[in-house]
Amino acid sequence: MSKYSQIVRFIREIYQKEDDFIPLHEPLFAGNEKKYLEACVDSTFVSSVGEFVHDFEVKIAEYTGSKEAVACVNGTNALHLALILCGVGQNSEVITQPLTFVATANAIRYCGAFPVFVDIDSDTLGMSPEALRKWLSTSTTKQFDSRTNEYRTVNIRTGRIVSACVPVHTFGFPCRIDEIVSICNEFEVPVIEDAAESLGSFYRDQHTGCFGKIGVLSFNGNKIITTGGGGMLLFQDENLAKKAKHLTTQAKVNHPWEFLHDDVGFNYRMPNINAALGLAQIEQINRFIESKRYIASAYRSFFSDIGICYISEPEHSISNYWLNCILFDGKAERDRFLQYTNNHGVMTRPVWKLLNELEMFRNCEANCLRNAIYVSERLVNIPSSALP
Ligand SMILES: *Cc1c(COP(=O)(O)O)cnc(C)c1O
Numbered sequence: 595m596s597k598y599s600q601i602v603r604f605i606r607e608i609y610q611k612e613d614d615f616i617p618l619h620e621p622l623f624a625g626n627e628k629k630y631l632e633a634c635v636d637s638t639f640v641s642s643v644g645e646f647v648h649d650f651e652v653k654i655a656e657y658t659g660s661k662e663a664v665a666c667v668n669g670t671n672a673l674h675l676a677l678i679l680c681g682v683g684q685n686s687e688v689i690t691q692p693l694t695f696v697a698t699a700n701a702i703r704y705c706g707a708f709p710v711f712v713d714i715d716s717d718t719l720g721m722s723p724e725a726l727r728k729w730l731s732t733s734t735t736k737q738f739d740s741r742t743n744e745y746r747t748v749n750i751r752t753g754r755i756v757s758a759c760v761p762v763h764t765f766g767f768p769c770r771i772d773e774i775v776s777i778c779n780e781f782e783v784p785v786i787e788d789a790a791e792s793l794g795s796f797y798r799d800q801h802t803g804c805f806g807k808i809g810v811l812s813f814n815g816n817k818i819i820t821t822g823g824g825g826m827l828l829f830q831d832e833n834l835a836k837k838a839k840h841l842t843t844q845a846k847v848n849h850p851w852e853f854l855h856d857d858v859g860f861n862y863r864m865p866n867i868n869a870a871l872g873l874a875q876i877e878q879i880n881r882f883i884e885s886k887r888y889i890a891s892a893y894r895s896f897f898s899d900i901g902i903c904y905i906s907e908p909e910h911s912i913s914n915y916w917l918n919c920i921l922f923d924g925k926a927e928r929d930r931f932l933q934y935t936n937n938h939g940v941m942t943r944p945v946w947k948l949l950n951e952l953e954m955f956r957n958c959e960a961n962c963l964r965n966a967i968y969v970s971e972r973l974v975n976i977p978s979s980a981l982p
Contacts, residue, residue: 621875622882622980625874639866654826665825680808688702688710693945708959710959711961720769721761761788778806795914808827820871925972947970
């Protein structure tokens with residue numbers, strides 16, 4: 595039996611599906627979803643007012659150990675707002691990684707800012723602290739701003755202010771976030787963690803998204819828990835969280851009847867009906883993680899037996915194993931595998947095209963992306979849903 599058919603057979607065994615199509619990741623509704631949704635509809639508060647949003651925020655804050663959590667319409671909006679809260683504006687620059695979902699860089703462009711792409715580590719798939727330090731120390735200089743009495747880091751070549759850094763916990767694997775935060779502190783650059791894929795992943799016993807100034811989660815349909823569409827901002831600073839909540843609700847000032855708005859706000863607040871679904875989902879997070887870690891360990895031993903590189907959680911980390919990853923020797927073999935599995939009803943996907951190669955980001959700064967290029971040609975995601 596060929597290696598590829600052995601893999602397909604193994605995946606079909608795990609999911610106990612002999613012929614049916616096996617998706618990459620599907621949501622699981624095995625708890626109070628219908629009950630809470632019904633209660634939400636019965637209450638008539640399905641939109642911008644209602645108890646579920648607050649309850650969901652409290653549960654997420656508790657689970658992640660963050661001081662405050664503010665719910666948003668989706669993860670992309672949450673990233674946009676996080677960048678605004680860090681002062682990212684027209685013609686500033688934001689450091690991020692080229693290997694991520696396009697939303698990370700899009701949110702930067704919504705602010706009129708430009709992404710700068712630095713390389714990843716090939717064990718974490720997240721931003722490399724060495725590459726970050728190298729770029730900051732060779733391409734930027736510190737300038738004193740007499741207007742704000744603060745130092746700021748400026749790109750020597752472009753003259754633009756470097757106003758944030760957005761590392762990603764790719765596929766749920768925690769990046770070296772402690773080192774990244776400490777380097778960024780040296781350069782006075784705030785860190786926003788794109789933890790959209792890493793709910794349930796911990797680095798040195800601390801939840802991802804709680805190391806930087808702001809953390810961002812997503813509850814899109816393909817993520818580890820879903821609200822249909824949704825996102826969350828994680829804060830350790832209560833005042834910043836207050837400001838975020840204010841901006842998500844059109845910056846409306848509290849008043850029994852007046853329409854008073856004190857800023858250009860957004861309609862970014864999560865609707866109550868989405869939060870009802872989210873509350874039922876977060877109640878099951880431990881079960882989802884347990885199931886996903888069981889699948890991961892089955893994959894790990896299977897791929898080790900047949901001699902294919904399987905990516906395991908890096909040192910000091912607990913991964914949620916949102917999407918399992920295997921690496922092939924080269925692009926041609928990767929493509930043969932993608933063709934075979936998708937032809938046989940088992941969904942597999944290559945990793946995203948590197949963002950610096952997309953038309954709209956082609957002119958952005960991108961240096962020495964050796965690891966990102968290596969991984970982008972070889973990595974394949976395989977079915978990873980939690981078991982029912
Ligand atoms: C899913 C995702 C987002 C965006 O979240 P949405 O809720 O889909 O808007 C951002 N970054 C990464 C890395 C993601 O995987």
